[in-house]
Amino acid sequence: MPALSSERLRVRNDARAIFDDLYARGFTDGLPVIPPTEEAVADMLEHCGLRPQDEIAVLPPANSVATAEKVAVNAVMAGCLPEYLPVVIAALQAMTAEGFCLLSVQTTTSPVAPVLVINGPIRERIALNTGRGCMGPGRRANATIGRAVRLALVNIGDCPPGEIDKAVHGMPGKFSFCFGEREEESPWEPLHVERGFAATQSTVTVYGGQGTQNILGMFRQPENILHVLADGMRSYGHNGYLRGSGTPLVVMSPGHARILGEHGWDKQRIRNELFERTRIRRSEIPAELQITRPVYADYGPDELCATCRTPSDIHIVVAGGPEPYHIAYIPSFSHVQAQTAAIAVKGERHEA
Amino acid sequence: MKPDPEFIDYLDPTMRRNRAAGPDAPVVPQEPALALPTLGALAGKTVVFLDNGWKSFGRMTHWMERTLRDRFGVAEVKRQYISSSTPMPASVLERVLAESDLAIVGMAN
Numbered sequence: 472m473p474a475l476s477s478e479r480l481r482v483r484n485d486a487r488a489i490f491d492d493l494y495a496r497g498f499t500d501g502l503p504v505i506p507p508t509e510e511a512v513a514d515m516l517e518h519c520g521l522r523p524q525d526e527i528a529v530l531p532p533a534n535s536v537a538t539a540e541k542v543a544v545n546a547v548m549a550g551c552l553p554e555y556l557p558v559v560i561a562a563l564q565a566m567t568a569e570g571f572c573l574l575s576v577q578t579t580t581s582p583v584a585p586v587l588v589i590n591g592p593i594r595e596r597i598a599l600n601t602g603r604g605c606m607g608p609g610r611r612a613n614a615t616i617g618r619a620v621r622l623a624l625v626n627i628g629d630c631p632p633g634e635i636d637k638a639v640h641g642m643p644g645k646f647s648f649c650f651g652e653r654e655e656e657s658p659w660e661p662l663h664v665e666r667g668f669a670a671t672q673s674t675v676t677v678y679g680g681q682g683t684q685n686i687l688g689m690f691r692q693p694e695n696i697l698h699v700l701a702d703g704m705r706s707y708g709h710n711g712y713l714r715g716s717g718t719p720l721v722v723m724s725p726g727h728a729r730i731l732g733e734h735g736w737d738k739q740r741i742r743n744e745l746f747e748r749t750r751i752r753r754s755e756i757p758a759e760l761q762i763t764r765p766v767y768a769d770y771g772p773d774e775l776c777a778t779c780r781t782p783s784d785i786h787i788v789v790a791g792g793p794e795p796y797h798i799a800y801i802p803s804f805s806h807v808q809a810q811t812a813a814i815a816v817k818g819e820r821h822e823a
Numbered sequence: 824m825k826p827d828p829e830f831i832d833y834l835d836p837t838m839r840r841n842r843a844a845g846p847d848a849p850v851v852p853q854e855p856a857l858a859l860p861t862l863g864a865l866a867g868k869t870v871v872f873l874d875n876g877w878k879s880f881g882r883m884t885h886w887m888e889r890t891l892r893d894r895f896g897v898a899e900v901k902r903q904y905i906s907s908s909t910p911m912p913a914s915v916l917e918r919v920l921a922e923s924d925l926a927i928v929g930m931a932n
Contacts, residue, residue, distance in 0.1 A: 479833070479834065482833065483830055484829055484831040498837070507834045508834070509832065512834055535838040540834075541836065544836045545836050626838075629838065762877060763877045764877075
């Protein structure tokens, strides 16, 4: 068993006493956790071939070096199986890439959560839900991977909600927000291939998401599906319009994707259409400036404000149940640009 | 700690250390604080406000600018707009370093 350096804390061996103790110390998200015993954490590290002292990422606002040991402690608490740990690690690494602006995500007043989208063969191996109800609740991998990330952000990044995390309302997705792309039912390239990874490489792509907005689009014509979707996305109350940047995410049902694909719509054509339809004239937005200076502050009345910088910044993935009824739109927070990281699974090798 | 079936030991998930220290705990030597110039040393110098665009920072620095000029003899006060959530471009940082003696950064609202 590898030597672990974390402080040992002792509590009466009773489920309620354990939860009371961990909760009182501020270690939880308010829900019961699994006690991270030395044996459980060591097992998880050994399963993944990691040493306790391996450095995973630097997590703000404390700028603490998250070691494999500390990440595993939080993953055990969250209820992760050992084989989930590489996904948690990759998510933390993606989130600490410069373009993600994790310090802002951690400390903002906005209701923003890391949204984890998993691609590649690991989805099947860990029984990740990519289909009906993929955003929850009900599936262990989805629920606990996202939760482990949250616990790591709070405990290692030292960002307790209500204190350093200044979110005005918070958001249920801050408990956990993780799903997989349903690559097998998509007419298009999966997200990770679009972003330059081999199809056989498992990846996690992380977004700074501000909840989900359901778009009911029970149409059969692509133009009408995109019309209702764009109308739902077109709200200058979303942070994206404030900065004119970010990476908004459209989660198409496989049914909608099939209709669009059958009519010859590829992702870029859809992005172009959505970008154009979601632009808003400056004159439709109050002349008074928001208290943080918007990017459109000096625009003329007919200049167009956009929810992101370019059409390519609108990301599209396919997930969920098969009916072409609902589309989930996940607006982006501020400048956050989605980041993708490879999931390193022990013994796996991939072509570059 | 010795195993005791009535109790369970678990690992601290945080990076916090020295959770409790008794009177005999060793004294940890502290690094000396970064030497900052006193306000009096700013006479004749140039100060730049790195303005993150929040109105609160604008109001606060309006008062600070007057104080720096009137009370402490600062020669010039500049403003540079910065993004509130992305790193400053290297070219802007270099210009700020070249053109000013002190930068005051707007961190948040």
